[in-house]
Amino acid sequence: MKDIITQIFEIENKIRPDEFLSFKRNFQRIYHELEQEGYTVINPIGQLYDERDVAIEANLSNEHNKALTITKVLKPIIYRSEAGNRTLIQKAVVIVG
């Protein structure tokens, strides 16, 4: 399932921003349905890099400036909830810098 979610995520990211509005509802719906099935998908784009965030696998390219931001997300974070327990099933793969 996580591979399918990653593919959906990739498709979402391939849509040009000016065309995205017409797809927005569809993606909201897909993520809603996934949530009903117990999958929470999080896109950490724009977040500050935090070494405590172990749900993220970062490729740090420089640390000259203090505030490191996630500039590209190759894979999203996926949690799976079952019987009230949430578990990380996929770490995000991100580029920071």
Next chain:
Amino acid sequence: MENINFGIDLGTTNSGIGKFQEGKVTIFKNPVGFKDTLPSVIAYRNNRILVGDKAREMTTVNPDHVFSSFKRKMGSAHLYHIPDISETKTAIDFSALILKELLGFIAEEKPSAAVITIPASFDTIQSNATKLAGHAAGIEEVLLLQEPIAACLAYANAQNIAIDELKNWLVYDFGGGTFDVALVSIDNRELKVIDHEGNNFLGGLDIDHLMLEKLLCPALEKELQEENLWKQMVNGENTTYNKLFFELLYRAEEAKKELSIKEEAFVEIEIDGRYIELLITRKEFNQLIHTKVDETIKLTKHLLEKNNIRNSQVDRIILVGGTTYIPYIRTALSQVFETHVDATIDPTTAIILGASYYAGTKNKQNTVVKDTLPAALKNVKLAYEVNSKDNEELLTGFVDHEFSGYYRIIRTDGGFDSGIIAFHSKFSEFLKLVPKTTNIFNLKILDKYHTVVYENAHIGINHGIYNISGQPLPNDICLEVDDTLGTTYLEQVFRKGDILPLNKKLYKTISKTVLKESGEKLIINIVEGKAETSPASNLCIGYLEIDSADLPSNLLKGTDIEIDFDISESRDLTVNIYIGAITLEINQVFNATAKQVSAVKIKQELEKVLTEIENIDNYDFETGDLPRLELLRIEVIELLKVLIDVEGDLLTDKIYNIDERKRKAFQTYDHLVRRKNVVSEIEAYQAHKDEIRAELLLKPNPKIEHAFNNITRNEIKFLNSNQTSIIKSKTRELQKIANEIYYQNDDSYIELFYYYASMPLSDYTDEGQVKRLINSGKKAIDKNNFAELKAIITSLYHLLKMKPKNFFEDKNGTLGLK
């Protein structure tokens, strides 16, 4: 005597831990990220000690603070200097930290004894240093085992290979950063490493780099019209290409995995909004890695030659390390050494597996409990907000008695780890929260020897579920929806106590076809009250009728409908309805000052409940309730009468008075009748459930069992919903299963046949043919020919003028959405 049971692979690149129990090995997963293995890397950053994945991340940007491959320095006098805290550490110190981290993978008992693996090349000093690291991590009894032996044990035990005579096995270990090959002699009594060879700087990462340099960069150079792209990426001068390097490395690793199962793989790279697609075939990949694999083959050949072993004397080559997933390596080994290449177990965990098997056969020597158990910390006081709307929440801890040590906080879903941080009597940490859910954290306090002295695994912080400022909703806000049985029930949109403002989107389905010219309506009814009661007993706060004439086109049953609810702090309710299939969007604001009442709807509700009351069996009620039931009946009739009187009255507020009386009447109805109905529905549900369970016990059927478990999964929730509709629909699903079980038995078709045979001939279109079919059916029953009988039943069904109704078919809704 107790066995050791725990096995640890303390690797140069990755480590892991397993346990032998009940004849098999369980490999423990890292509670942070849930992987089987832990990178053997330690980093110091912002006063924190990071262990594993996060530590490895720092390698490129902050190499002075990152320590890896320290296993190579085991037993040496080498000292590692940690810049910020001006401390020095040894390889033993770092290994002890890794071991402690591994022990943290085990939730319950902490092992007092373990088997730890060491490379075949380790001398006595290095071996003793490993033992010391084990002791420093709190493992009192450490038994060492050579890695190639562990691998052999893993393969031999996992496959139950019987070894009657002396054999030679080659252990080919190609990991992420190192290559080792060992020649092991094996018989039914003894496993012995005869000799070994290796290269400490040859691994999977070299292959990834090669893919970048020789395959991806040349292809990209053409696309980007650049030269020396590889050099530009690795010299660190160009930040954009630095980032590209990491993206390519990730893509190369993914492609490498894909090529292990497929003949070709696509690599897709995005540069400035442009998507560049590159194709790599397995053939190209094999040619590329050929030289690297050759290096390992040369070392292996050399190992055999110096021990005077011919290829034919090697019984099998067993594979260890993630790089051995590559098919080319397997075929190359098999061709060169003309022997069986065994790849039956996961090469990344083979050493852990073998170490654990070994531990399962070894007795503990010292079973005496340590005298000086670390004193548990008392009086730890924690302060934090249980409910938060921020992305991070502060946790502060106070410890008595001038305590100095470390703390560590992990979120139990594996997505947050504070690392190990030194503190003195007080600490504070901002905890990262996953939005709109409950976040559970585990806090550990460690003494100066890194031994756990306090643990609290139940620190719960709710994000966004409750807001910390604002007014709470006094009642539930619900949407009235159709069920599949022709009645309606309330679906909770917001719960009593939820804090304003609120927003939620529901995805529903159209439950009846509304043709444009039919004059029918689609009804959205939003009420305030209690979700578990009859819709009509609640206060209507938003009522909207969408007339068929206003629809852009016909609305078909099954179409999706999105309803977005928004309640502001001043209690304005905004509903946005969107039906994508007919591109209809309606935005309606309801405010609490004007009550929404529909006379037509009140009439329908009253008529429905009147029929229900009149059909009630008095025996089901206690004598005291009967007069109340009669009074209710009279009130409903009275209300229906006054409703006729107010028809066309647009001036007075009589209709609101009727609505108020109607709600009271329905509250009485809920109290007298509905509660009773819920109980009998639960009983019916339980009866069907028990029946199916008994059937499954007699005749197990995995498919039906799976469906059964799916229906009963959230049982506690729906049985406590107080909604007859929901419980009834679950009962119906169970009935469907019972029906399926029934028709699995051939004999049930005999019963079905006689059902059709007993119907009047006039019900069929062709009486002559029906007679012939009935005769053939009886003969088929005599001969136990069920295939023929089933065909006859189908023919009889098709000859029926009026087909029997499908009991399980969903009924049309009244409101229009479910």
